[in-house]
Amino acid sequence: MAAPAGKKILGMDQTEFNLFTRRYGIGMVMLIMIVGLSIVSPAFRTSGNVLSILLQVSINGILALGMVFVMTAGGIDLSIGSLLALTSSIVGMVLLSTGNIFLAVLSSLAATTFFGFMNGFLVAKFKMFPFVVTLATQLVIRGMAYLVSGGYSHSLVNDQFKKIGTERFLGLIPYPVLILLGVIIVAYIILHNTKLGRYIYAVGGNINAATASGVNVPWTQIKTYVISGFCCGIAGIIMTSRINAAQPNIGVGYETDAIAACVIGGTSFAGGVATIPGTVIGIIIIGLIYNGMNLIGISTYWQTIMKGLLIIGAVLLDMILNRKH
Numbered sequence: 001m002a003a004p005a006g007k008k009i010l011g012m013d014q015t016e017f018n019l020f021t022r023r024y025g026i027g028m029v030m031l032i033m034i035v036g037l038s039i040v041s042p043a044f045r046t047s048g049n050v051l052s053i054l055l056q057v058s059i060n061g062i063l064a065l066g067m068v069f070v071m072t073a074g075g076i077d078l079s080i081g082s083l084l085a086l087t088s089s090i091v092g093m094v095l096l097s098t099g100n101i102f103l104a105v106l107s108s109l110a111a112t113t114f115f116g117f118m119n120g121f122l123v124a125k126f127k128m129f130p131f132v133v134t135l136a137t138q139l140v141i142r143g144m145a146y147l148v149s150g151g152y153s154h155s156l157v158n159d160q161f162k163k164i165g166t167e168r169f170l171g172l173i174p175y176p177v178l179i180l181l182g183v184i185i186v187a188y189i190i191l192h193n194t195k196l197g198r199y200i201y202a203v204g205g206n207i208n209a210a211t212a213s214g215v216n217v218p219w220t221q222i223k224t225y226v227i228s229g230f231c232c233g234i235a236g237i238i239m240t241s242r243i244n245a246a247q248p249n250i251g252v253g254y255e256t257d258a259i260a261a262c263v264i265g266g267t268s269f270a271g272g273v274a275t276i277p278g279t280v281i282g283i284i285i286i287g288l289i290y291n292g293m294n295l296i297g298i299s300t301y302w303q304t305i306m307k308g309l310l311i312i313g314a315v316l317l318d319m320i321l322n323r324k325h
Helices: 014-040 047-072 080-098 101-126 130-149 159-166 175-193 195-205 207-212 217-243 254-264 276-295 300-321
Strands: none
Touching (some): 047 080, 047 175, 047 254, 080 101, 080 130, 101 217, 159 217, 175 195, 195 207, 195 217, 254 276, 254 300, 276 300
C-alpha cells in the first residue's frame, strides 16, 4: 500500500523507500538472520559451520541459478527434481558399465540439456503453459530414470568420481562450493552482461514489446530451459558423487527449494525482474533456515512452514513494490 503523500518512512519518501527495499531489503533480511543466529548459537559462527552451509546449498544453488533464467523469461520449470534423478541414473549406468567418468558426466549433461530443450520447445513453439509442460515432463523424466536404473539404487565404487562431491580444494574448500561459485559467475555474466540476458529480461517484461523489437522470443525461451537443464545435470552429478550411489528416487521436492530461493531473492513470477546477486542471497537464506533451525533444535516441520511463509511474504512484497494486484 502506498504511504500518504508527504509521509516519510525512515527518512525517505515512498519512492525512495520502495527503491531501497527492492535493492537492499533481502540483503538486510539475510544479515539480520546471520546476526540473530550468531547470538543464539555460538556454533553457527564457526568456519566449519559456514562451509557446511555453503556445501548444503551448493546443489540447490545451482538449480536455482538455472531456474532464475526460466522465471525471468516468464516461465517455470517443475521438472528439475526429476532431472536430478535421471542424471544420477545415467551416471550410475555409464560408470558401472564402462568406468569412464568423462563419458558418464558428458552423457548425463547431454540428457538433461536435451530435456531442457524439449521443455522450452513445447512452451515456445506450441504456446503451452510452462506449468503444465514441466509438470508432465517431470513424470516422463522420472519414469525414464527408473527405466535406466531398472528401478533400483546402485552403489558406486569409483573413488575418482566420489572426489567431485567430497574432496576439498587445498584441503579447505569443498569442490561443490567452488563449482557453485563458478556457476554464479557464469550466470551473472550471461544474465547481466550479454545480449541473451537483455533478451530474457525483455521477453519476461513484455513479450509483445520484445517481439516488436525484433527479439526471437521462441529461441530466447528455449535457451532459458536449456540453461536450466544443463544446471540440473551439474547439480545431479554433484549429488550422485556425494551420496556415492545412483538413485532414481532422488530430487523429490527440489524444485520447491529452487523456486523459493529465486522468489525470496527478488525474482518475479510475472517475469522480467531478477538479479543473480538476489538469487544468491535467496539461496543463502534457505540454507540459513535449515542450518539455523537445526542448530537450535527446531523441528524440520517448522523449517518447511517457515520456507512457505517466506515465499508468500516475498510474493506479496513483489506485488506491493511493483503495484501488481
